Amino acid sequence: MTLPHPSRFASSAFLLLGVLFIAISLRSPITGVGPLLDAIRVELHLSPTQAGMLTTLPLLAFAFFSPIASKLGRKHGLEQALMLSLLFIVSGLVVRSLGSASALFIGTVIIGAGIAFANVLLPSLMKRDFPTKIATMTSMYVLMMGAGSAMSASLAIPLTDMAKLLSIEVIPSWAFSLASLVIFPLIAILLWLPQMRKHTAPSKDTQALDxxxxxxxxxxxxxxxxxxxxxxxxxxxxxxxxxxxxxxxxxxxxxxxxxxxxxxxxxxxxxxxxxxxxxxxxxxxxxxxxxxxxxxxxxxxxxxxxxxxxxxxxxxxxxxxxxxxxxxxxxxxxxxxxxxxxxxxxxxxxxxxxxxxxxxxxxxxxxxxxxxxxxxxxxxxxxxxxxxxxxxxxxxxxxxxxxxxxxxxxxxxxxx
Incomplete structure (x- = not known):
């Protein structure tokens, strides 16, 4: 039996881990908000409808930024476009955690745009790079999205309590909790760096549609x-x-x-x-x-x-x-x-x-x-x-x- 070349195995491992950490980053920035809505509403004097917008804005971004994603993929290649999506998510998480109402909404839109890019491009990447394992990869992909959602929702209040315990006053405790979610896309960026040497286009299904x-x-x-x-x-x-x-x-x-x-x-x-x-x-x-x-x-x-x-x-x-x-x-x-x-x-x-x-x-x-x-x-x-x-x-x-x-x-x- 022929063993895979070590460098090829390492490349595949980084690709797989990169995909999985991108998946974790696609829902955790949204679901981490739910447990903190009451604290955010009280501190920023938001109405329930305004608070609901914190989940609505990413969804609107998903709808309206999705058409741009395929163009980015065609122009810059899947690897670069996915890295751009991660940079958007990181930037949005930082802006959203500045502590003001305007930064909260602006950061949420930026996060939504980054997630929209990855939502569109990741399925094409998996179809291209894992053509014989699409069902397995889809299972792992959805599982990691759910795991990221569960972690962000479950840790939201404990992270807020940690901020209070550490007497962090630069930003509100709820903002510290939301900012902590940046760890997922940052890890994804590090794992994705080896892919940046490539410059490949999306699959034909994404490139040109009748x-x-x-x-x-x-x-x-x-x-x-x-x-x-x-x-x-x-x-x-x-x-x-x-x-x-x-x-x-x-x-x-x-x-x-x-x-x-x-x-x-x-x-x-x-x-x-x-x-x-x-x-x-x-x-x-x-x-x-x-x-x-x-x-x-x-x-x-x-x-x-x-x-x-x-x-x-x-x-x-x-x-x-x-x-x-x-x-x-x-x-x-x-x-x-x-x-x-x-x-x-x-x-x-x-x-x-x-x-x-x-x-x-x-x-x-x-x-x-x-x-x-x-x-x-x-x-x-x-x-x-x-x-x-x-x-x-x-x-x-x-x-x-x-x-x-x-x-x-x-x-x-x-x-x-």
Missing amino acids: SHSYLWCNGSAWQITLFLALNSFLMYIFISWLPTILVDHGFSHREAGVIHGILQLFTAVPALVLIPFMNKFNDKRLLSFGLTLMALIGILGLILKPELAMVWGMLFGFGAGGGFIVALALISLRTSCAQQAATLSGMAQFLGYLLAATGPMIIGELHEQTASWQLPLIVCAICAVLWSVFALFAAKDQLIEPAAHNSNTTLEQNLS
Whole structure:
């Protein structure tokens, strides 16, 4: 048996570690905010709606900066473009932690832009460099995203307490907690430096896409898009507001942070369970519906038995995380070619992040108007029911036909 050359093995190891630490850096800067929302609101005198914007702004950045990412990749190569994304994330984390309201929002936008670049370019990198291990790499990638989310959410309050214990007064204690998250992208930068010797373009799927504009008038495409969009809508509501909801139900800030972290961790668990067995589910409607039902039970449980929030957080996290994986898989499974899949992915993620961006603001406004979490959670439950319905339509075992076969089919006909 021929052993790999040491230098080639080292290069592959740095590439793999670099990808995994980039993945950790793509959610931790966002989920670390949730447990600190109350402290941030009090110190900076923010309304609940303004506080909700802290999660909304990255999502808007995901939607609007994504088209720029592929251009950066084509012009500068994947390696340089991904390094730029990490530099954006680091810069945003520093600016966000300066302690003022304006710096908080500006830094959040910068972070969102950096994450948007990596969101678009990393799948192309994995397809190019790990063509025979895409399922394994996707599993590891999603798992590391979930691990980063869980760590940032769970450590948010302890890091705040550490800042108080150390009498750090240069920046607020919540800002120290947020600034500490810079360790993840900094490690990613160090691990990514060996890749900077390369200057390679994205895969052909990312470089040049045929126009599949007919998808915007295709019912099946809209079903998949709404399935992903409602998933993101609910997920980012809970990322933003779950700690505050739990504190208002009598949990301590530390307990709320831990439960929030467990929810984040359970969004990653389906990556270990579902992806290796995805092909064994010929009809994915039952799988999709089951995952959405788990999330719905988690929401209803939080309404009816909030004292069991840990259990409901696990159920919701597993359902939402699994639903996200299935949604991404359906984009590939239900399209007839790579270009059609890429166009549908762009459509679904653009609209999905736009809808998700409204979630924290809507729920924050409802809570502000009613001074209760009952109505906001009931709205989430209704959305989960709609999500379950779209799961049955989106997961049909049927390819989306090219425009030549459905050019005379209207959106209304496709939806029926």
